[in-house]
Amino acid sequence: MKTSCVVLNYNDYETTMTLLENIRNYQVFDNIVIVDNCSTDDSFELLRRNQNEKIRVIQTEKNGGYGYGNNIGIRYSYEQLNSSYILIINPDVEFDEECILELLRVLINNKDVAVCSAIPKQPNGEFQPLVAWRVPKKIEYILSASSIYNKFFNKMSYKDIYYNNSNTQCEVDV
Numbered sequence: 001m002k003t004s005c006v007v008l009n010y011n012d013y014e015t016t017m018t019l020l021e022n023i024r025n026y027q028v029f030d031n032i033v034i035v036d037n038c039s040t041d042d043s044f045e046l047l048r049r050n051q052n053e054k055i056r057v058i059q060t061e062k063n064g065g066y067g068y069g070n071n072i073g074i075r076y077s078y079e080q081l082n083s084s085y086i087l088i089i090n091p092d093v094e095f096d097e098e099c100i101l102e103l104l105r106v107l108i109n110n111k112d113v114a115v116c117s118a119i120p121k122q123p124n125g126e127f128q129p130l131v132a133w134r135v136p137k138k139i140e141y142i143l144s145a146s147s148i149y150n151k152f153f154n155k156m157s158y159k160d161i162y163y164n165n166s167n168t169q170c171e172v173d174v
Contacts, residue, residue, distance in 0.1 A: 002030040003104065004083035006073035007091055009036050010063065013043040016091040020050060026097045028104065031056060031081050037069035038062055056081070093120070106169055116169075132172035 009016040036044040077083040
């Protein structure tokens with residue numbers, strides 16, 4: 001069971017390097033794949049200096065956007081590194097190794113779960129608002145076109161309902 005971490009970089013060598021310095025020794029990661037999304041500065045060359053058996057630095061053929069770059073890293077992790085689990089992270093985040101171990105436990109112990117995430121916190125330590133919500137009912141979709149509905153009720157249909165959950169994990173719609 002190999003685990004890879006995919007980090008997408010675009011013209012931000014410093015931020016990516018800060019993250020890399022923080023996670024390079026995490027035992028949970030068999031590989032860290034830095035995908036340079038066709039940066040126009042010297043990020044790719046600078047990042048390649050850190051390449052070793054664990055840290056791989058690849059570059060996309062074009063900047064096809066966030067999803068494109070991450071998909072390149074996922075494909076590389078799966079096909080070239082034989083990774084069973086792949087974490088996608090932005091270079092400007094912070095997390096400890098225990099967080100990743102807990103996410104892996106969720107995936108390993110729940111075979112019907114394909115994707116999981118931690119609830120992100122803001123720099124001030126408060127939970128980031130609206131990271132998950134329920135799928136609105138059909139009538140809510142129809143009514144959402146109404147300015148009257150939006151004025152009085154729309155907040156109710158996308159209300160963040162998961163922070164009040166006392167469990168350490170919960171299933172979400174979106």
